[in-house]
Amino acid sequence: MGFSISLFFLLLPLSFQFSSSLFSLIKGSSLSVEKQAHDFILSPNKMFCAGFFQVGENAFSFAIWFNEPDTHNPTTVVWMASRDQPVNGKLSKLSLLNSGNIVLVDAGQITTWSSNTASHAPVKLHLQDDGNLVLDDPQGTILWKSFDFPTDTLLPGQPLTRYTQLVSSRSESNHSSGFYKFFFDDDNVLGLQYDGPDVSSSYWPQPWLISWDAGRTNFNSSRIGVLNSLGLFSSTDNFSFVTSDYGTVLQRRLKVECDGNVRVYSRNNVLQNWYVSWQAISSGCVPHGICGPNSFCVYVHASGRKCLCLPGHRLKNHSDWSQGCEPLFQLTCHRNESMFLEIPNVEFYGYDNHYVEISNYSACESLCLQDCSCKGFQHSYSDDKRFYRCYTKTQFLNGRRSQVFQGTTYLRLPRSNSFSHKEHDRESLNDHVCSVQLQRAYIKTQANHYVKIFLWFSITLGAFEVICIVLIWCLVRTRQKSNREGYHLAGTGFRKYSYSELKKATKGFSEEIGRGAGGVVYKGILSDERHAAIKRLNEAKQGEGEFLAEASLIGRLNHMNLIEMWGYCAEGKHRLLVYEYMEKGSLAENLSSNTLDWSKRFNIALGTARVLAYLHEECLEWILHCDIKPQNILLDANYQPKVADFGLSKLQNRNNLNNSSFSMIRGTRGYMAPEWVLNLAITSKVDVYSYGIVVLEMITGKSPTTGVQNIDGEESYNGRVVAWVREKKSGRSWLQHIIDPALQTNYNESKMELLAKVALDCVEEDKDIRPTMSQVVEMLQSVP
Template sequence: MGSQSVTIFLVFLSSLAATSVDSTSRSFLARGSSFSVEDVSSSSSLLTSPDNTFSCGFYTVGVNSNAYWFAIWFTNSKEKTVVWTANRDNPVNGHGSSIALRKDGAFVLSDLDGSIAWQTNTSSINVHQAELLNSGNFVLKDPHGKIVWQSFDFPTDTLLPGQLFTKSKRLVSNVGHQMFSSGYFSFFFDSDNVLRMIYDGPDISSIYWPNVNLGLFQNGRTNYNSSRIAVLDDKGIFTASDQLHFNASDVGLGIQRRLAMDPDGNLRLYSLHDSSGSWVITWQAIGKLCDVHGLCGRNGICVYAPDPTCSCPPQYEPVDLTDWRKGCKRKFERTCNDSEFVELTHVDYYGFDLNFTQPASFEECRQICLQDCRCLAFSYRLTGEGLCFTKSALFNGYSSVDFAGIIYLRVPTRAQTSNQPTLNGSHLDCRSLNAIGAIEVILAVASWWFLFRKRGISASMEDGYHAISSQFRSFSYSELKTTTNKFKEVVGRGGFGAVYKGVLADERTVAVKKLGDVVQGEEEFWAEVSTIARINHMNLARMWGFCSEGKHRLLVYEFVENGSLDKHLFANENFLAWKDRFKVALGTAKGLAYLHHECLEWVIHCDVKPENILLDKDFEPKIADFGLAKLCQRSGHGSSELTRIRGTKGYMAPEWAMNLPLSAKVDVYSYGVMILELVKGIRLSNWVVDEHYSFGEGMTELMRVVRIAKAMIRSGEDSWVDNFVDPRLRGKFNRNQAATMIKAGLSCVEEDRNKRPTMESVVHDLTECEDDITLK
């Protein structure tokens, strides 16, 4: 190789030791140079951008892989995140493959047998050198420095700041994490000049973003433009000619970013956390992942249980449990005669409608399907007038409590049991859950029993159908009175009311909360609680239903076995072990981060405290009472005016007393108090107070502890952690985790809310030491 040649090295993922940047590394490659994949052991084999942000070369996944890509990646990201691959669908062999900038100007990637796996179209151009720029753009330049070819013109799944996105380009998802082959999801300018996302699978193509149920202008877009162009700038602001505009939640200069079409079909904007090398989601196109088409394949249904999960409907089974993109297959032979229907409430399959009739009665809709052999199912909705949609194919299935309709799957009569309830929904009004509660109980219990217990369906299939058929619903007051044995067993009391233990007819144990001081009418109350019910996360207590009957307002939650955190943390005996305290700290932070940043509705809890953190049988935390104070819609300033909301003295942030607009940082403050209590094992706050209390009262203990902790840290003494941690643990704790929790707690209780971290940042810091399980 010539003296001007620079080798490009192989970088492995985080499972391999990171190669340090050598002083001999270059950002360019001269014409006539070539190198093979075996050259990766050379200390000078790194091609980097001048500022070391990006690296370029051969890339493989794992230690033993023999597949290699010519790629560009972020040098300092934890997983060496790839932003571009030349040969994404055609990896080359780990032995004998090579890359060359030939003398004729072509940049060529050759496989083991000498065949060309990929090349640029520059063989007739006087190319002087190849260069990796600070922007992440890999370019070929002529002798005058003019760019004659650039990777920015051929994006894969990622758009970088400053990279123009035009009508000839599209972002295509990878098939999976660290699997670089082209997937099924794309982000592109459509023929009408509008940016869209589409699922383009082996069986169907289906646009799913922006909202397909709304018109162009309702989605805030326009097609009155002749130029199809968009760009993400260095501040994290995306602007497009169709009026699509969004920005990162941490908008500003000095942050490395990428916009990616992810393998799950969502478009997300990421920011790089400098100290850890981890990526943080700062914007995403779709809040509810089941809105993405094609996720669960033909006949499959996407259901929140609580996270998005693929499931098969009754009388169907997965084609391949390891790959839900293949969907579900029938367990019966289709016939055009001798048909019946299985009813699934709040379920729909988008598209493939054979007809659209309005108005139509339920029976008319049923007959339309029965008389058409192509009809596999029909969807019936009552939204003022009956709407009937008959389906020729079952794709894009989803289950959502806010879908005002029912899908009726066509199956042979012999697939039904003789004593199954008759499915006749012509009288249903899906705008009111009170009207469908009794029918849902019958279907959830009877269908579950007959379809699964009697027919030996697998446990995973049973769970999937149960998740679909037992959606959030309304309960009558008499039903909950029976469920709780006349409200006999009180398991908790809080600012919103008493909580009673009960058992539903399907043998699920529940916690029933009686609300006080609720003045909303039934429709308003239903609208609020249904929004809360759509919020799903493993660290949030799951709401299963409600009652709004006369003066009665009740909420029905999953029952969490080990009760609230305060009963274990402050107990004289059987207090929490260290591993459980750390688990509570991390899980609670994840739940709050979800409420603040990820869920469809932006929710400030407003009363984070040990009494509102429930512990399941494995001591995994579940946050209770979220959303009951007030649901806050996202605003341009990231805050919302909240007034007359009760909190708990000692856990309330200073801005409560200062009458400032409240943001998610009030929850960060309360979490800070709680995490310090987790470490120290004592109550640092006083008890209940309403909105009229003076903030300065009763803070002596917390302030004293904070001052002492900060002084100990400044002193630099090795024993400062030991002096802070709960002495009841007798030294059985992880020093690194304890130090991280204490420092996180201190930063969270800063009086200046602008100095407090976000919950996402706290999650990141705690996750960094999660695997350190050594006890002192």
């Protein structure tokens, strides 16, 4: 007994030190809102904190924010657990239950948020260096992570997927869900949408443009967008951008704002202020719903954005412009009792009751007067077609004034009105939707004196138990760690599988779907029912750290035409990579089965060129694939190509393009560039050459691996296909002689001829004559 009391007092000071900052929560432990200044979880690099954040009068939310030690109140929140239902400032806790579930309890009574997880293992909740709050078990199996449930912010490496969306806050001071969403729509296009109380509409990219005209593609199945720490954002709909400070690793965050814009903020460290390094919309009045119904937005560079009610209307709520304005008059159906007030350079998007492509003012006015529901009309000039168009309006929404807009809005008013838009302009207000204040507040409850004593006793006893558990757990973890030689913490951002998991998923590696120099690929079904391609590499000679570095490289790459890596296994001598499964198999299989028409072949060539251009020119380091061939180009359900198998890939330094650090010949006979045989410097042009051979194979249906000997019987590095095509090109109607007989005459001659010429340029023996992959993309896109 005496020893126990001594141990208690010995460990008591440690309990206060422990509560000041945690690196993880274990089962049975919790964070208290009443100790929010000291009770928080800290990431190992001390860049991020997770704890209670005050959002209003006696109102708190559990959140993650950038750690700023000199600031008492967090200013840069990146995630919230229960943004629409904050908890009381008394008796509220975030707890990791013994069942493995994380719960946020309001005032000790109501559960307002839960991770909905369960585990019998000794799980822990910890904050990673990238700002991801993760609940996992000792084997590294992730049960829950905050990256899967974003609020209004995306951090570098955090994917935006088909299952997630960013939702703006209500205002800068009110963190509850607002009206603006950043997500992939049903057409697989990433965009912004206003989702207000009464109406919703998309406004970016420009809604009147089809996806191709907006530079997007909806032919993808994965729907994923990622911002990296260098400042590059890319998504599967072909949308990408780089920040103004691209190329340097900085603290970054992408946020959808309460004003309807998406911005990327950067800073070098906590001593510097955040600055905008990219934004989606340059004009402040483009987002819909900014000023509400019957009002319009005006942007002045010196003073910023303002909202104005239409003449004859008054503001509904002086603290919330999103509710718009209401009329001070009533219209009748008698056309003789109406007049129209001219409001130049003001346009309203949507809710056109009638549209007349060619109309003068009198016809447009008459059209509106014939309709009792018409509240006015818009008369605008078309630069393209050189005439005026008429839009009659049933509602005035999404209004803005712009000097670029060559048109006028005519507001329908009673003839007896005395309203003037010039007088109204002088009454302009600076308030807008982001000025809304948090309206929720909690009443502080008076706790019973005896309850307080019992509560403090329970807390002290609980702290003692937690400390003992933590000490025992730390001893066990230390012993386990010392027994695992060669173990390395993988900061790859994707899952680590055990060998037994993957053996079970592949049914003992029974269904082989491909093989290469690096290893054999098997089909498997993971525990979450996803079909996967699992590559079992040949027996590893490299250490786990080196393997994880290479795996991390593949995991960081992101392109719609690049195979997606889901995880890896590094256990003992076993090295395995887990990829998404491609339904249509490889390009080689489809060419041999004659399942590809000319348009599919052209799109495969274009998609492959795009991803090689990405690898060669858009990554910080140049990545050479070194084994481009039909077996390594996989096709999804829509026959979109995805390049796979980086077993032979090599990083190249941008600043030394002619330096070759390859110690052996890499690639596959028939597809290899002459530099390999002639012992010349290896550059990205080896991939260009291999790409050209693949394209020739798609056009002709002839494999370069057949007949690879020249006249003298010596082995040739390019086979007979290139020479045969060049010979046919010198004659008339050459395309007809080389085209794959399976296509017959069913092809676009101009596109296929361009494809053949580009392929021949790519297989020039002199590497300096060959185009770059970005030039190949430009040439292939030049044909409509």
